[in-house]
Amino acid sequence: MGSAPVGAQPPEPPPTTTPFATPDTDNCPFATSPPPAIDLSEVPEPGQTAPPALPVPAEAIGGDALAECGTVTPDGAPPLPADISATGWVLADLDSGDVLAAKDPHGRYRPASIIKILLALVVLDELDLNKTTVATAEDAGIEGSSVGLGKGGVYTNMQLMQGLVMASGNDAAHALAAQLGGNEAAVEKMNAKATSLGALDTRTASPSGLDGPGMSSSAYDMALIFRSAMADPTFARLISTEMVDFPGYPRDPAITEDVDRPGFALSNDNQLLYNYDGALGGKTGFTDSARQTFVGAAARDGRRLAVTLMLGDVLPIRPWEQAARLLDYGFALPVGSTVGVLVDQDSAAPVTSTRPAVPTLASPPTDPAGQTDPAASARASALQAGGDTVIRIGFAVIGALIVLGLLLWARQLNRRR
Structure with missing residues (x-):
């Protein structure tokens, strides 16, 4: 048995992980439902049953090409950028509604916190943003991400919206849902709003995006919902805000706090806003079963483009970086390149519903x-x-x-x- 030459480098060990590859969706694995949950978040409460999967429309919403489950690009378009780990995504024009490219656009995935955009739409429809509310212990103790509400803290609905959109606060979502009639009522209103927009892949199970029985959406639906939200100047201003002053709250003797919690500077958690030229903002999301989800938009040369990512990961690059690459790809495409369209709210009902009208009682x-x-x-x-x-x-x-x-x-x- 020979020995290695003096000074020779030892051989590199074999790789311990599988090299990254864009997930294959050509066979439509998520046409009706998201992949199985990896935890117990979607187990129904005792005495309840999980709702059935939402019906799949007979015709793909937005055009025949969007019925494809794999990658869809315009004829003659260049190759897509590398390192996109999102399982499903949509690249769309916010102004024209054109879908420029997509991957599994109607595949059903868990939206995680990007569904807060749908809650924001309901809040903008129904609540006075100047009205104040007092946070409860239940608001402050809600599961998941938090903006930092405290029991007894006084907040305007505008401040709660800042906490919802900028910091993805589940506590802010809970406080807003309470004013909409509670979590169940807020979920009903969110689902009704989704249906009215033509987002027929979408059914939320919580106001905040925490996973629950029946939760689903799609890259197409989130693009549709985001486009509707961006048409509201208040929402557009919220997601583009980098930092605001956020109020504190009084001390709680029950947890032996000696002083009041002071106010603090609230920063936007969307890195696209700070790192991409022309960024308009967006929304991040994550749960163990949803993995990374993301919505982001940017403006360049008179065009406003948006990207939605579903079931992504931080490998090989972070979601906001994946969105940036797709935005670059979209801005390089000629104006008018399209594979489909985001339906308008006014035309959504007659073209998207596959459920026949009740013919007789x-x-x-x-x-x-x-x-x-x-x-x-x-x-x-x-x-x-x-x-x-x-x-x-x-x-x-x-x-x-x-x-x-x-x-x-x-x-x-x-x-x-």
Whole structure:
């Protein structure tokens, strides 16, 4: 057995990890549902069941090309940038609504905290941003990321929105949801908003983006939701804000604090905002099952482009850096390059819904698999019950009027006599 020459370097050990490769989605593994959760976050509460997967529209929302589960680029486009680890993504023009390129655009993934954009839309619709609210211990103790609310702290809804959008505060999400009627009511309103926008891959299970039974969205839907939010000047200003002063809160004797918590400087956690020329801001997200999610936008040469990333990772580069590479790719494409479109809210309902209208009160619709849709069946039953009630009330009113008329006629006869 020979020996190595003096001064020779030892051979490099074999690699211990699999080299990075962009996830393959060509066979549509997430067409109906996200991949299985890696924890117990989506196990239903005792006595409850997980909702079924959302129905898949018969036609892809935004155009036939977006039905593809792999990579979709315009004819003649250059190769996509390397090192994009996101499993699904969409690159779109915020102004025209054109989808410039995509990968598994309608694949269903967990959105994590980027779903807070949907909560922000509901808040902007329904709450007075100048109104103040007092944070509760439940707000302050909520699971996950926190902006730093404290029990007894007084905050305007605008400040809560800053905590929601800039720092992804689950505590801010909880405090805002409480004003919308509580978590369940806020989730219902968020899901109704998603449907109204044509985001039919989306069903949230929490206001903050914490995973729960039935949670799903898609890169396409998040681009649609983000585009709607960016049309609101208040939201656009919030995500582009780098730093604001945020209030403190009074000491809590129950946890032996000796002094009040002072106010502090709240910084935006989106690194694209600080590191990309023309960045307009965006939103970050992460849970153990969702992995890295990201939404970001930038303006250049009169164009505003946005990127949404789903089920990504920090390898080989961070999500904001992946978004930056896709933005560079999009700005280099000729104006008018497109593989689809983000539908407008006004046109979303007639072109996206695959559930037929209720034809009669006694005949609930079915989903594409031929099974009765429980929600639609419940709505049909309610309509039927409501119709029967109206008929009964109608007969009662008519009967009462007849009796009243007879009494008045009899009284008149008595007077004449």
